Amino acid sequence: MAKTKFVRTIAGIVLSAAFALFYAHQQVELVKTSFLINKHDREVTLLLDQYRGLIYNLSRLELPGRIENTLSVKDITLCMPKKKNIRQKQNLKL
Amino acid sequence: MHINFSKTRHFSILIVFCALFTVLIARLLYIQIIRSKQFSALADKQHKLFLRLEPQRGSIYDRRNRVLAIYMDAPSIYAVPREISDKENAAGVLAEKLGIDRKQLAQKLQKDNYFAWVKRKVDPETADKIEKLGIRGVLLMDEPKRFYPGGKLSCHVLGMTGVDNEGLEGIELYYDRELKGEPGWRLSSRDAKRREVISFQRGFVPAREGKSVVLTVDEVIQHIIEKEIEYLLQQYKPAAVSVVALNPRTGEILGMANYPWFDPNDISGVDASAVRNRAITDSFEPGSVFKVVTASAALEEGIVDFDSEFYCEKGAYKIGKRTLHDYRPYGTLKFSEIIEKSSNIGTVKVAGKLGREKLAEYIKRFNFGETTGIDLPGEAAGIIRNPSGWTYVDMTTIPMGQGIAVTALQLASCVSVIANDGALMRPYVVKKFLDKEGAAIEENKPRTVRRVISKETARKVKKLLAGVVEKGTGTRARLENFTACGKTGTAEKVNPRGGYYKNKYISSFIGFAPCEKPAVALVVCVDEPVREHFGSRVAAPAFKRMMEKILPYLEIESDKGETKKSS
Numbered sequence: 014m015a016k017t018k019f020v021r022t023i024a025g026i027v028l029s030a031a032f033a034l035f036y037a038h039q040q041v042e043l044v045k046t047s048f049l050i051n052k053h054d055r056e057v058t059l060l061l062d063q064y065r066g067l068i069y070n071l072s073r074l075e076l077p078g079r080i081e082n083t084l085s086v087k088d089i090t091l092c093m094p095k096k097k098n099i100r101q102k103q104n105l106k107l
Numbered sequence: 108m109h110i111n112f113s114k115t116r117h118f119s120i121l122i123v124f125c126a127l128f129t130v131l132i133a134r135l136l137y138i139q140i141i142r143s144k145q146f147s148a149l150a151d152k153q154h155k156l157f158l159r160l161e162p163q164r165g166s167i168y169d170r171r172n173r174v175l176a177i178y179m180d181a182p183s184i185y186a187v188p189r190e191i192s193d194k195e196n197a198a199g200v201l202a203e204k205l206g207i208d209r210k211q212l213a214q215k216l217q218k219d220n221y222f223a224w225v226k227r228k229v230d231p232e233t234a235d236k237i238e239k240l241g242i243r244g245v246l247l248m249d250e251p252k253r254f255y256p257g258g259k260l261s262c263h264v265l266g267m268t269g270v271d272n273e274g275l276e277g278i279e280l281y282y283d284r285e286l287k288g289e290p291g292w293r294l295s296s297r298d299a300k301r302r303e304v305i306s307f308q309r310g311f312v313p314a315r316e317g318k319s320v321v322l323t324v325d326e327v328i329q330h331i332i333e334k335e336i337e338y339l340l341q342q343y344k345p346a347a348v349s350v351v352a353l354n355p356r357t358g359e360i361l362g363m364a365n366y367p368w369f370d371p372n373d374i375s376g377v378d379a380s381a382v383r384n385r386a387i388t389d390s391f392e393p394g395s396v397f398k399v400v401t402a403s404a405a406l407e408e409g410i411v412d413f414d415s416e417f418y419c420e421k422g423a424y425k426i427g428k429r430t431l432h433d434y435r436p437y438g439t440l441k442f443s444e445i446i447e448k449s450s451n452i453g454t455v456k457v458a459g460k461l462g463r464e465k466l467a468e469y470i471k472r473f474n475f476g477e478t479t480g481i482d483l484p485g486e487a488a489g490i491i492r493n494p495s496g497w498t499y500v501d502m503t504t505i506p507m508g509q510g511i512a513v514t515a516l517q518l519a520s521c522v523s524v525i526a527n528d529g530a531l532m533r534p535y536v537v538k539k540f541l542d543k544e545g546a547a548i549e550e551n552k553p554r555t556v557r558r559v560i561s562k563e564t565a566r567k568v569k570k571l572l573a574g575v576v577e578k579g580t581g582t583r584a585r586l587e588n589f590t591a592c593g594k595t596g597t598a599e600k601v602n603p604r605g606g607y608y609k610n611k612y613i614s615s616f617i618g619f620a621p622c623e624k625p626a627v628a629l630v631v632c633v634d635e636p637v638r639e640h641f642g643s644r645v646a647a648p649a650f651k652r653m654m655e656k657i658l659p660y661l662e663i664e665s666d667k668g669e670t671k672k673s674s
Contacts, residue, residue, distance in 0.1 A: 044304055050306075062180045068174055072174040073257075076330075093659050
């Protein structure tokens with residue numbers, strides 16, 4: 014009788030300890046996940062900023078003034094095509 | 108006497124323990140009950156983290172979705188004055204590297220607090236230099252900053268933002284609420300190292316990101332206009348230039364530029380006069396370009412037709428004490444010739460037949476004296492005096508564009524009425540708003556304000572203006588591959604002390620092309636050009652050069668035979 018009571022008590026203590034440990038573990042995991050989320054958030058922010066930086070650089074490269082200067086440095090002149098060189102849509106035989 | 112030491116000792120120990128536990132329990136009661144509120148507040152202060160979530164400011168695109176304004180993170184330098192040991196020395200080094208006032212910085216650092224801005228939104232190279240200095244208590248953080256890839260391109264339309272990303276001018280100011288969005292917040296917890304523990308979040312309201320804006324402005328047309336302004340600066344060294352290009356059918360502004368201009372990426376030390384969007388804020392006497400209004404009114408009222416003849420007094424017409432002059436002495440001219448040759452005397456005689464009330468009515472119908480309603484801040488209404496106060500002198504000045512003041516945008520609106528078969532459209536610069544994912548959520552549609560003149564009259568005025576370009580004062584605006592309509596103007600500048608300057612002029616040209624299906628209406632105003640001052644010599648050729656680039660770019664088919672010119 015006494016032995017059963019002792020075993021029950023020990024089992025209760027072990028179970029309580031296990032539950033407490035599990036709870037503590039979950040809390041630690043929550044904190045770890047939180048730090049991971051923060052880290053990923055910073056990475057996403059950085060990547061998005063890099064992306065915006067690339068768009069900015071691309072926009073600068075595609076500026077009409079810049080393209081015009083490049084063409085003029087390379088001595089390239091763009092001309093409108095003459096009418097005889099234009100094929101009208103209705104004349105196309107598909 | 109026998110003393111039971113064992114019993115006494117046990118009793119003493121019990122007393123000591125009881126006393127200790129009493130103290131402990133008392134302390135616990137003190138902490139948990141008496142000081143509970145203060146300690147809870149202190150713990151909350153340490154653990155709670157309130158974060159204001161800044162919304163992302165929306166981008167600005169041109170009509171073909173090319174980026175005109177975007178935000179990126181820029182490093183800002185701040186200090187924790189408490190942590191800086193040698194404050195004087197730190198202030199000296201930082202002031203030298205950052206080019207800021209040493210005294211002001213030293214004052215900031217002398218305060219015994221935790222935060223002071225040193226310089227906000229510096230370039231990455233400067234931030235690197237400061238980081239390498241390794242001054243304890245001087246730190247960097249990223250802040251969003253507005254960047255304009257085109258520099259001064261479209262600067263007056265786009266405007267600029269302040270150091271806290273608030274709109275200060277242009278679209279940035281007019282649509283500040285839409286662009287900046289609404290901040291959110293997050294109530295979270297933090298650990299001993301002050302790092303956020305997002306899992307223990309207690310409340311969260313996400314930031315509402317700013318809407319992006321798609322303009323009606325085209326980056327290439329804007330470039331063509333600004334390039335032409337640069338050419339005008341080289342040739343005529345004017346004090347100011349304004350050019351407005353719009354689609355007359357819809358009222359969409361395709362390009363709008365002014366000189367002086369500025370670079371919105373660097374607004375430190377920018378002159379306030381350079382920031383002003385002169386095309387909408389500055390009123391001036393339009394001169395002969397205003398004859399379009401007089402001619403339209405006279406034709407609409409059926410007072411004249413193309414062949415109506417007026418004697419132009421051989422160039423000098425005395426009305427009361429005033430003598431009116433023409434640039435050349437003309438005898439009898441047909442009404443169409445009066446407009447083609449821009450005869451002041453002829454125009455005043457036509458206006459005389461029209462009458463004060465009718466002229467005033469048409470000026471109002473063309474929307475002069477009222478703002479156009481464009482979605483840009485600071486628009487001026489111009490100056491039109493109450494017609495009841497007009498004297499006979501006014502009837503000799505107003506019909507030819509003197510004694511009134513208009514903006515370049517109003518002139519663009521006016522010429523668009525003719526191009527658009529008599530209907531006045533509200534000019535606008537924002538085509539649509541986009542959400543974070545780039546989907547259109549709101550669109551600005553063309554809006555007709557009113558019918559100013561009938562379709563038939565508009566066609567007649569078109570014919571008159573085509574005559575101006577083909578054989579009148581505007582021949583230098585004649586395009587090689589397209590038909591064009593237009594009117595030149597040369598106005599003496601008003602002297603604020605009274606009268607007019609004898610050597611200061613505003614040369615202007617208003618017009619559109621092609622004549623039959625107008626795609627672009629263009630207004631060129633050159634303020635105080637040097638060497639030449641006639642609208643026919645300064646503004647008209649500028650119109651031609653710009654139109655010959657803009658129309659092929661818009662893939663408008665030539666309506667004048669073989670395509671010749673390169674673009």
